[in-house]
Amino acid sequence: MNAIQMILVVLVAFLAGMEGILDQWEFHQPLVACTLIGLVTGHLDLGIILGGYLQMIALGWANIGAAVAPDAALASVASAIILVQSGQGTKGIGMATGIAMPLAVAGLFLTMIVRTISTGIAHIMDADAKKGNWRKINMWQWVAVCLQGLRIAIPAALLLAIPASTVRYWLGLMPAWLSDGMSLGGAMVVAVGYAMVINMMASREVWPFFAIGFALAAIKDLTLIALGAIGLALAVMYLALESKGGNGSKSSDNEGTGDPLGDIIDDY
């Protein structure tokens, strides 16, 4: 890796760190972050594939309220750098996904530190507001977001400082049963993200949709887009039938119309 590539990697890391908190452009999502690291290091294919696997694991990770999800930004950036440095190619992807998980936890603590520092910044902003100094508030807002960027950029720079040969030596110590097992674990870990999402969304009303989706997915000819279309159509139909049916009670709470289909049949 030459100097320009290293600078670009740190820049990507900085961007991912900012986005991990802003949650707007989604540069911190593995699919984007790993691809960018792959792009700037000249291992685009490797980055895309690792991004795909990590994205599957991270699907359900979301910042909700005050809680921060496991840090996808640090996990993607650092594991992509390690994968590129290891020189193992696609064979190293299972290893890289395994390494990404503890990194996601480490990133969580770094975020907490930065958010605690930001509490101090909030007080500085108060003082500036009293003086009506909006320029200073703008500036502190930028300082805060740059701190979040550094939270990923600094670890990335430290990782780059380790020579590739050292990384290779360490990873060479890892026996095959361990890295193969980690690949298999990675395929199962996906379930945790889904479980988090289901726990948030599930209600009595939506479980049938889950069952239909699960059963239909076994038909391998249906692509994800086709499945999405079926899901959307079912939801639209359900809501449309519900507002037509019912005994004139258009209450919007979940228990309102117990059986919309039955009501329609009754009308005939």
Added chain:
Amino acid sequence: MADQKIKLSKADRFNVMWHSQFLQASWNYERMQNGGFAYSLIPALRKLYPKKDDMSAALERHLVFFNVHPYLVSPILGVTLALEEDKANGAEVQDEAIQGVKVGMMGPLAGVGDPVFWYTVRPILGALGASMAIQGNLLGPILFFVLWNVIRIAFMWYTQEFGYKAGSAITNDVSGGLLQKVTRGASMMGMFVLGSLIERWVNIQFTPIVSKTPLQKGAYIDWNSIPAGAKGIQQALIDQSNGLSLTKFKVTTLQNNLDTLIPGLAGLLLTFLCMWLLKKKVSPIVIIIAIFIVGVLLHVLHII
């Protein structure tokens, strides 16, 4: 007050929307998105309050506790812009009224953003992109990135404009029918897609062999009676495509047996186990690391 009314132009409002992307930048444990909310409004406040005292009062007014989903802030910003514009033009708008509107919209809107964006749109686009990326297809990440940001920016701009035009009237509508319908519809579609994703992507293959039964003659390819050379290869391939087995035995793994029940059952059960553990307040990180350890152990024991 001055006779000339100060109006916020479309460019001013767009500027506010653009700034609001930094809503969470100074997120802190004390007042959460307070700095971000004030920061988002600054382009408008500068125009509305040229006097330093007014500006300072406005900044202080918006540096109070605030927390909502980062995209659902847009309708709130829209309403706040409408109120601040009235106030700057001399209408009797109490500070309490502005705070009341902000707090009143915060709760219901935060509850809409999570299921719609984090639990439906992002998992669907993410899974779509990831399934292409795993095959090394660059379109995967590009599709995810472009679609996500088009949806996001369009949503933020139009809901902010909606809030600005509706003004404080919107607060009555927030808890009303439409929003709830959208949220419920999103949950339904989201659950449907989750069901299919679990079937497709939670991969557990049990390798232990359950049975190894010899096949009848004629049900497998008899390698001894096949002609030599290319002709033999042709014959063997024809036989195989006719459904003949390659070996004398029918090998059934545990996975084959499970698949006859319903494909993907093991993944489904693992997901239910994770849901149960999460409800028991086990940290997701602990579960993730435990699954990796179990994966390695089962592999060493030749179970998966």
